[in-house]
Amino acid sequence: MYDSIILRTVARLMLPILLLLSLFMLVRGHNLPGGGFIGGLLAASAFILQIIAYGPVHVRRIIPVNFLGLAAVGVIFAAVWGLIGLVTGQAYMLAFWLKEPIPGIGKLGTPVLFDIGVYLTVIGVTTQLALVLAEEPILYPLRRRPVSADRVAPEA
Amino acid sequence: MAHHLFLPLIVPLLSASVATIIVRQHGWVRVIAVAATLFNLGYGAWLLVTIAATGRQVTQAAGWSAPFGITLVADGLSAIMLVLTALLTLVTIGYSFATVDARQERFYYYPLLLLLLFGCSGAFLTGDLFNLYVWFEILLVASFGLITLGGSRGQLEGGLKYVVLNLFGSICFLVGAGLLYGVAGTLNMAHLAERLSTIQDASLVTAVAGFFLVAFGSKAGLAPLFFWLPTSYHTPNIAVTALFGGLLTKVGIYALYRVFGTVFQSELARLAPLILVVAGVTMVVGVIGAMAQVNVRRILAFHIVSQVGYMAMGLGLVSVAGMTAGILFMAHNIVVKTALFLIGGAAEHLTGTGELKQMGGMARREPMLALLWLLASFALVGVPPLTGFFGKLGLIQAGLAQEQWLIVGVAATVSLFTLFSMLKIWNEVFWKKAYSDLSAMPRAGVGLLAPAAVLVAVSIAMGIGAAPTLEYSALAAEQVFDTASLVRDVCGPNGCEAVELAVGH
Numbered sequence: 001m002y003d004s005i006i007l008r009t010v011a012r013l014m015l016p017i018l019l020l021l022s023l024f025m026l027v028r029g030h031n032l033p034g035g036g037f038i039g040g041l042l043a044a045s046a047f048i049l050q051i052i053a054y055g056p057v058h059v060r061r062i063i064p065v066n067f068l069g070l071a072a073v074g075v076i077f078a079a080v081w082g083l084i085g086l087v088t089g090q091a092y093m094l095a096f097w098l099k100e101p102i103p104g105i106g107k108l109g110t111p112v113l114f115d116i117g118v119y120l121t122v123i124g125v126t127t128q129l130a131l132v133l134a135e136e137p138i139l140y141p142l143r144r145r146p147v148s149a150d151r152v153a154p155e156a
Numbered sequence: 157m158a159h160h161l162f163l164p165l166i167v168p169l170l171s172a173s174v175a176t177i178i179v180r181q182h183g184w185v186r187v188i189a190v191a192a193t194l195f196n197l198g199y200g201a202w203l204l205v206t207i208a209a210t211g212r213q214v215t216q217a218a219g220w221s222a223p224f225g226i227t228l229v230a231d232g233l234s235a236i237m238l239v240l241t242a243l244l245t246l247v248t249i250g251y252s253f254a255t256v257d258a259r260q261e262r263f264y265y266y267p268l269l270l271l272l273l274f275g276c277s278g279a280f281l282t283g284d285l286f287n288l289y290v291w292f293e294i295l296l297v298a299s300f301g302l303i304t305l306g307g308s309r310g311q312l313e314g315g316l317k318y319v320v321l322n323l324f325g326s327i328c329f330l331v332g333a334g335l336l337y338g339v340a341g342t343l344n345m346a347h348l349a350e351r352l353s354t355i356q357d358a359s360l361v362t363a364v365a366g367f368f369l370v371a372f373g374s375k376a377g378l379a380p381l382f383f384w385l386p387t388s389y390h391t392p393n394i395a396v397t398a399l400f401g402g403l404l405t406k407v408g409i410y411a412l413y414r415v416f417g418t419v420f421q422s423e424l425a426r427l428a429p430l431i432l433v434v435a436g437v438t439m440v441v442g443v444i445g446a447m448a449q450v451n452v453r454r455i456l457a458f459h460i461v462s463q464v465g466y467m468a469m470g471l472g473l474v475s476v477a478g479m480t481a482g483i484l485f486m487a488h489n490i491v492v493k494t495a496l497f498l499i500g501g502a503a504e505h506l507t508g509t510g511e512l513k514q515m516g517g518m519a520r521r522e523p524m525l526a527l528l529w530l531l532a533s534f535a536l537v538g539v540p541p542l543t544g545f546f547g548k549l550g551l552i553q554a555g556l557a558q559e560q561w562l563i564v565g566v567a568a569t570v571s572l573f574t575l576f577s578m579l580k581i582w583n584e585v586f587w588k589k590a591y592s593d594l595s596a597m598p599r600a601g602v603g604l605l606a607p608a609a610v611l612v613a614v615s616i617a618m619g620i621g622a623a624p625t626l627e628y629s630a631l632a633a634e635q636v637f638d639t640a641s642l643v644r645d646v647c648g649p650n651g652c653e654a655v656e657l658a659v660g661h
Contacts (some may be wrong), residue, residue, distance in 0.1 A: 072176040079169055081220075085159075091219040092162040 001055035001134075003105035011053035018046035026119050027112070036078075040122025047123075049132045057136040067113055067131065071124030078117025079111040158213035161228040164196045164238060164277045172270035186253065196273060200239030207235050208628065212635060212645045214283070222647040223347040223656055227637055229283035230645060233483060237280040237410055240490045243436030243614070244317030245273045247607040248399040251498055254603025255395055257575040260305050268305070271298035272399070283646060285336065285343040288411060289329050292375070296322055299404060303388060314388035321384035325374035332367030339364060346646035348419045349639040350653060351470045358422075365423035367413055376408025378468055379438040382461045386445065389460070390453035390510065395484055397453055398419060401460050402494030406486055409467045416471060417479060417636040424474055431472035436566045438465030443573040452500040452510045452585065454575055456493070457537070462570060463489050466551060469563055473554050477631035481550025484626060486541035488535070488618060495532040495611035499505075499525060502604040503585050506597055512581070517590025520583070522600045526586045528608050533578035535615045543619040546626065552618040571659060610637050 028033030029126035050059050053074035085094030171192035175185045207213060217226035231240070249269060255267055275295025282288050304315040337343055339360050341350050355361060374381035385405070389397050416424045424431075430461065442462025449455045467489070470482015502525055504510040504517050519526040535542035538549075548571060555564035618625050635641075643651050 064364075069177045072173040075173040076170055079166060082162075083166070085218070086166075088161060089159070091157065091159055091164070091216055092219040152279060 008053045011049045015046050018042055024141060030111045036118030037122055040119040043123045044126035047127045051134050052129055056131050067124045067128035071121045073126060074117045074120030077115050081113045116129050157215050159416045161213055161230055161281055164199050165397045167192050167195050168270045168274040169649040172267045175267040176381040179264055183265045188269055189249050192270055193242055197241035197246055200242050203230055203235040204239055207232055214645050215479050221655055223344045223652045224340055227283035227344055227646055228281045231635040233636055234280045236278055236487055236632060241276045244399055244402050244494050247610055250397045250442050252395040253538050256393060263305055263636050268301045275441040276407055277555050283345050285333050289333055291624045294561045303392045311391045314391035317384050318388040325371045328367050329371035332371060333363050335364045336500055343619045345419050346643045347652035350643050350651055362423055372411045375407045377461050377464045378434050379441050385461055386454055386457040389457040390451060398494045398497035401489045401497045405460055406490055409486060411470055413636055418639055426624035428474045430541055431468055432563050435472050436563050439566055439570040443570050446577045450512045452504055452581060456496055456500060464538055473558055480630045481554050483632050484550055484629040485547030488547045491611050491615050492532055492535045495608050499529045502600055506600060512584035516588045517594050518585040521594045523607055525600050525655045530610050532611050537578060540618050543615045546622045
């Protein structure tokens with residue numbers, strides 16, 4: 001955590017921009033460069049910027065989410081849409097698309113839903129890693145060896 | 157197309173995810189873990205029968221045809237490994253009910269076990285070298301979590317060595333896969349098997365094969381890269397040690413069989429003398445290392461190394477007979493090794509220590525446990541009606557038929573030393589008089605005895621039904637070497653090159 005007014009102001013401004021950018025990356029990803037993985041990293045970087053600027057305690061308070069649970073939800077969400085193919089007697093993860101593209105977003109289908117699962121998983125795992133690393137000094141403080149009288153006593 | 161091949165992967169993945177979300181509800185997590193493992197066990201048994209009846213099963217993810225998409229292939233060897241993995245995981249989960257405390261359960265013990273099942277099943281089913289790497293990483297990440305669960309000093313020390321040396325193996329694997337893609341332009345195993353036979357620059361392929369040998373050798377625990385194993389396997393939970401000891405090194409052996417038996421067949425013939433030397437050295441070093449140890453689980457860990465040598469010998473003989481015996485020995489060893497760890501671990505759990513000097517008197521106090529130990533250790537050594545005998549017999553017969561006298565001599569001699577170590581544990585833990593009063597010691601309940609009893613029963617059944625198991629191993633070994641039918645099953649009757657040309661590559 002850096003107590004810097006410049007960083008904190010920028011981090012606060014960047015949070016919505018990065019999150020919007022991550023959503024943009026997510027929805028274009030199945031046809032163009034982008035996708036759930038890169039979108040998830042962008043969203044996680046928005047959270048990590050908050051961790052650096054304000055510290056993990058603050059971030060846990062403003063985003064009260066179980067990130068590991070979020071990652072698990074993402075895995076389930078990504079894996080479930082592949083089952084449609086399996087249930088209908090075709091290959092697992094076979095893509096199903098809507099007939100008409102939706103204006104402004106483009107063609108939608110199960111690969112987009114898979115990408116959303118990946119997006120959630122990447123956000124969950126990356127933010128959880130960063131949070132645990134940032135919280136380590138709070139959870140496991142390094143104990144300095146106490147220099148006390150009883151340490152001197154046996155030698156004397 | 158056998159699309160159902162994805163089921164034994166989806167079920168553990170989804171159940172691990174659900175178990176992660178509800179990790180605090182211990183009862184439900186246990187139910188989920190048992191249900192998912194039972195499903196995989198049933199599926200594996202069904203797959204064994206199906207493959208015996210109709211041959212190799214193949215599916216392509218998302219319907220992308222073979223050399224382009226993600227291929228899953230199940231043959232006899234895959235099915236054997238799949239069913240044994242599920243069996244071991246199930247037994248381990250049962251043993252964990254009695255031995256793992258609530259704190260570790262809260263730290264994702266069962267989700268990690270399910271992820272390990274997921275990774276191993278994937279490694280046994282994949283038909284693509286890069287995917288094999290990914291599956292290895294999944295099972296390694298799960299095993300990193302399991303081996304350090306509890307966070308004691310010894311565990312972190314053992315875990316660090318385990319992680320560093322396994323990462324070294326992974327790097328070798330990745331470098332090999334990258335080079336191979338540069339040489340051959342594909343990583344699909346069927347396509348590689350087809351294409352490598354036409355490649356002119358054989359020296360580069362030999363170098364790549366060397367990378368794979370080092371990578372899988374270090375994961376399997378072959379000499380000289382086995383030393384991560386005895387330094388880390390005695391530290392975690394007993395249940396975790398049992399599962400790792402039975403399973404993880406054999407994933408490395410499976411990869412050696414698969415990659416060298418199918419993809420690098422011409423390189424296998426070239427590297428065979430080296431593999432035999434490595435196998436012999438591994439057997440001897442493992443068994444001698446075990447003699448110097450005075451801790452139950454350390455002795456057993458060194459024996460894993462020794463027995464991995466036998467499995468490598470099955471590969472090094474480069475024949476269907478050798479591979480058959482190797483597969484049979486591997487199946488036997490997976491079951492028996494885990495049983496020994498569970499029984500020795502139960503004695504350790506009851507006594508509170510694994511040091512031989514401080515144990516004793518278990519035969520009188522827990523006769524059931526002693527009986528199980530005796531049966532399992534005789535099976536390991538290879539006393540005739542039990543499983544170990546047939547695997548070793550097959551290896552020695554194949555070795556004699558191919559006039560590899562030296563490795564046959566080593567294999568036979570090492571068996572005697574294995575007996576010595578097993579008798580050492582028997583004498584110290586079970587037979588000798590206890591130093592202290594054992595009447596205050598907790599009794600071994602069903603939770604400790606039943607899992608090991610199941611495995612010993614499986615081992616005895618495999619020994620009595622040696623003819624069908626041997627037949628199935630022979631079928632599996634033939635399928636591993638039969639690249640022509642693999643190419644036909646994966647890419648269609650014209651081969652993978654034809655598919656690629658048809659797309660206009």
